[in-house]
Amino acid sequence: MKKIVLLILASIFAFAYKIDAYKWQKGDRFYLFLQQNSLPISIYYNLPNEIKRKVRNIQPGSTIFLLKDNNKIKQALFPIDANNQLQIIKKDNKYTTRIVPIFYDVKQKEAKITIDNFLSYDIYKATHLRSLAAKISDIFGDKINFRTLPKGSTLSVLYQTKSRYGKVKDVKVLFASFEIKGKVYNAFLNPYDGRYYDENGRSLKGMFLAAPLRYRKISSYFGRRFHPILHKWRMHDGIDYVNRVGTPIHSVADGIVIYKGWLGGYGKTIKIRHKNGYITLYGHLRSWPRRIYVGKRVRQGDVIGYLGNTGLSTGPHLHFGVMRYGRWINPLKIKRSAKTKLYGRAKKRFLAYIQKFIKENNIALK
Ligand SMILES: [Zn+2]
Structure with a gap:
């Protein structure tokens, strides 16, 4: 008898409970999402700062799972990075949150x-x-x-x-x-x-990428040129790459962001310091990803901005400059071939790892 009652209860629950999957849209905001789903906004304000930053940057296309009971949210799951999700649970009429791993x-x-x-x-x-x-x-x-x-x-x-x-x-x-x-x-x-x-x-x-973006053409090379806006002969101390507004711009090498902001004619600009006395400059940007700030360590290939038309610019393009020991140099002439090698302990550790890896996977190295 008990079993039957349980079964009936389970089926009632199964009927009342509903799981909704929602695809996160570009422009969606976490706190608005809470409001729209009748969840208290205090859920957001009570999150630790690090998690707040993450829920503000949920990737468009991510799937949010909502467990509903008679259209009221009992539980919600928000992926906040590649490995973790924020779980919101309603218990005794109160909402609690916790971070749970995503299983793959x-x-x-x-x-x-x-x-x-x-x-x-x-x-x-x-x-x-x-x-x-x-x-x-x-x-x-x-x-x-x-x-x-x-x-x-x-x-x-x-x-x-x-x-x-x-x-x-x-x-x-x-x-x-x-x-x-x-x-x-x-x-x-x-x-x-x-x-x-x-x-x-x-x-x-x-050490360097060939170019900081996928480009359609180079509209201006390094050297003296007649400036299209100033109408004067001027030194052009970088390369102008043309492409569509919004094209991702990548750091050409590992380094640390040392400037993010408006910089005269360059408009919105990022500067990155690299090893061996190099600094790279990316100008006329439309915008930056939020995770880019002064002092941030970036790796070769990381997106550090989006192509734009800010500052003294005749059309959407990236102004890319390379400085070495305080002097602008021709970006097309930097020695890209200077390969990086592992040394010392790092090399030892790597060689030990691949030896084991080769054995475990029966790799016949040629
Ligand atoms: Zn330029």
């Missing part, structure tokens, strides 16, 4: 791919992962020219997928090896710094 289904896979057509097509055909090709070309981009990749080149790749509800959320390349006309390029992910190195601990990337 993690799988390690491998693929051997012959490049018969072009890289992204062949990788997609073999793995059905669109992002994998982008990762591979990013890892080897400084070493291999993919536009002239000979047919019959082979790629072996060991990668990890992180899935949630059957959807791949993240792909991580653990090891990749290209064989191109008998020449072999190996790349191991170093778990200690998140970068890729060959089997001898040499980085696959130069």
